[in-house]
Each structure stands twice: as structure tokens, then as C-alpha cells.
Amino acid sequence: MEVKNxxxxxxxxxxxxxxxxxxxxxxxxxxxFVEVKEYIRENKGATIPMVAEACDVSQKQITQWVRxxxxxxxxxxxxxxxxxxxxxPIRTGRFCNMCRAEMTRNLQSAYAPVQAQRAxxxxxxxxxxxx
Ligand SMILES: [Zn+2]
Ligand SMILES: [Zn+2]
Numbered sequence: 072m073e074v075k076n077x078x079x080x081x082x083x084x085x086x087x088x089x090x091x092x093x094x095x096x097x098x099x100x101x102x103x104f105v106e107v108k109e110y111i112r113e114n115k116g117a118t119i120p121m122v123a124e125a126c127d128v129s130q131k132q133i134t135q136w137v138r139x140x141x142x143x144x145x146x147x148x149x150x151x152x153x154x155x156x157x158x159x160p161i162r163t164g165r166f167c168n169m170c171r172a173e174m175t176r177n178l179q180s181a182y183a184p185v186q187a188q189r190a191x192x193x194x195x196x197x198x199x200x201x202x
Contacts, residue, residue, distance in 0.1 A: 074086065075091055076091075077091065077092055077093035077096055078091045078092055078096075079093075079096040079100075080093060080095070080096055103126060103127075103128050103132075104136065106126050106128075107126045107128055107136070107142065108142060110122055110125055110126055111142065111144065111145070115145045115148055116147060116148060116149065117148065117150075118148075119150055137163055138165050142163065144163070148162070150162070154166050154167035154170055156170040156174075157169070
């Protein structure tokens with residue numbers, strides 16, 4: 072375990088990986104996330120700047136959630152992000168479906184041994200749970 076400064080409040084905390092935020096700031100961010108998600112559900116036409124304004128969250132944070140596929144804007148929404156590969160408009164994640172399919176194909180050939188390993192590990196765990 073490492074001790075680091077929280078990215079948000081600057082306090083020292085025990086860093087366990089992932090986002091560099093202390094427990095308190097992480098909790099606050101989670102609450103914000105729920106608020107933003109609710110807001111988007113109720114205001115289907117909302118744009119990212121509108122959501123940022125209404126929920127008091129940075130546009131960057133909202134975009135990040137969308138990129139992480141935690142948030143998704145509805146079909147009616149005018150919000151679109153760009154596929155990081157080809158620039159096609161998308162509503163969630165980082166890549167459009169076509170690029171994603173292409174990448175999955177490439178990844179499958181490159182990481183096939185790793186995937187097989189993981190699958191067998193999961194298989195072992197499932198057997199364990201069955202007992
Ligand atoms: Zn903090
Ligand atoms: Zn694309």
C-alpha cells in the first residue's frame with residue numbers, strides 16, 4: 072500500500088489503485104455520478120454543458136464517465152462523442168461499433184493465450200462455488 076495525495080482535496084491517504092482520490096472524495100464523486108445519471112434520465116435532451124451546470128460537475132468528468140461507459144446519453148439526446156479511432160459520432164465508450172468489432176478481432180488473435188488462461192481460472196472458481 073502506498074500513501075498519496077488525494078487528487079481533489081490534497082489529503083494524504085492510503086492509495087490502493089484506480090482513481091487517486093481519498094475515500095471521502097470518492098464517495099462524493101459516486102454521489103455526483105448518481106445525481107448526473109438521474110439528471111440525464113429525466114432530461115433526455117440535455118447536453119454535457121447543461122448537465123455539468125445543473126449537477127455542478129466538470130464537463131471533463133462527465134465525458135470521462137461516458138468514455139468509461141458508466142454513462143450513456145439517450146437516442147433523443149443531441150450529445151455525441153467521437154470515436155477515438157475514426158471520429159464517427161458515438162453515445163458511449165471510446166470507439167464506434169465498427170472500430171470496436173475490428174479491435175476485438177485484432178485483440179483476440181493477439182491475446183488469445185491470456186484469454187484462455189483467464190477462462191480456465193474462472194472455470195476453476197466456478198467449480199469451487201458449485202461444491
Ligand atoms: Zn480527497
Ligand atoms: Zn470508429
